Amino acid sequence: TVEEGNFGDIYWKYKADEGRLSFTGSGELPDFTSDSPAPWSEYMGSIQTIGADSLSGIGDSSFCQAEKLIRVETNGGLKKVGSHAFAGCGSLCFLDLSALEDIGSGAFENNVSLGDIVLEKTRSVGSGAFKGCTAITEVAFGNSLTTLEEGAFTDCTAITEVIFGNSLTSLGKEVFAGCTALNNIVLPDSVAAIKDGAFKGCASLRTINIPAVVAEIGNAAFSEDAKLEKVYFYGGLPEQWGDDSFTGCSDSLTIYYRKPQTTWEQLGGVWNGIPVQGQDKFYTERRDHYSF
Numbered sequence: 001t002v003e004e005g006n007f008g009d010i011y012w013k014y015k016a017d018e019g020r021l022s023f024t025g026s027g028e029l030p031d032f033t034s035d036s037p038a039p040w041s042e043y044m045g046s047i048q049t050i051g052a053d054s055l056s057g058i059g060d061s062s063f064c065q066a067e068k069l070i071r072v073e074t075n076g077g078l079k080k081v082g083s084h085a086f087a088g089c090g091s092l093c094f095l096d097l098s099a100l101e102d103i104g105s106g107a108f109e110n111n112v113s114l115g116d117i118v119l120e121k122t123r124s125v126g127s128g129a130f131k132g133c134t135a136i137t138e139v140a141f142g143n144s145l146t147t148l149e150e151g152a153f154t155d156c157t158a159i160t161e162v163i164f165g166n167s168l169t170s171l172g173k174e175v176f177a178g179c180t181a182l183n184n185i186v187l188p189d190s191v192a193a194i195k196d197g198a199f200k201g202c203a204s205l206r207t208i209n210i211p212a213v214v215a216e217i218g219n220a221a222f223s224e225d226a227k228l229e230k231v232y233f234y235g236g237l238p239e240q241w242g243d244d245s246f247t248g249c250s251d252s253l254t255i256y257y258r259k260p261q262t263t264w265e266q267l268g269g270v271w272n273g274i275p276v277q278g279q280d281k282f283y284t285e286r287r288d289h290y291s292f
Helices: 041-046 260-269
Strands: 002-007 008-014 020-022 049-051 053-060 072-073 116-119 139-143 159-163 206-208 232-233 254-258 273-280
Touching: 020 159
Parallel strands: 020 049, 049 072, 116 139, 139 159, 206 232, 232 254, 254 273
Antiparallel strands: 002 008, 008 020
16 A cells, blocks of 8 residues: 655655655655644554655654654754654654754653664753653753753653753753653753752762852752762852752752852851851762862
8 A cells, every 4th residue: 555645845655565654855844733633644553664864854743653663764864853743652763863953842752762862953852852761871962952841851761871062051840850860960051040850859860060150949959869969069059949959868968069159158057957068179989070
């Protein structure tokens, strides 16, 4: 069985015997909805490979719940993925994301086979974009990223390391919540806001740096991080700081600040029962990221 059609200059063809959906012509696929689904939705559960070498963008819900989809061929030219475009594609494991600039909300949600990702050119990651992607162990961003929206990597339970570029300004609500294996992360100097529950339940996290420009630490931002022992503040007291931001952490949790930041002295050596200590220099057992 062969089915085909087009969207302007973009033509598509589905070959049932191969489980292959191919596109020719350049441009972006339009957005789809439950009321106006993709024309290949009848075959969604059988698609195994998508040939999209000529496409620069994938519209909303284009391949949502394509449960047998394994491979998407993009030739490294895919720049935009819309909301829920590949959500629920539990078998998807071959997809080049290196050229992606914008990732919509829920774009890859619950893709449990998707492995480590490198997002060198990505500027924004929508809410819940990679939520529940339990096979990802490492995430690396380039210098284009400015915002991670709410829950972008919630419950990615295998992530151990996240590498950021130098342009990220805000970590959204619950962005890494429930990432229970996360133990290696250094926030760039550009971060100014850490929203509610951003690192809640990161049970393997032992240490974290708070950049000098951070003005906001939300409620429960680091709560239930049972192994968190050391928090290094590079600047003064945050303007907004949730009282429960460090509840449920290690009993030996200590907050460290740089002695030249004298605003800390008003705390009298303790914040909400947590010891606060001034230091001339910061060190960790792993690297010198906190040294100066």
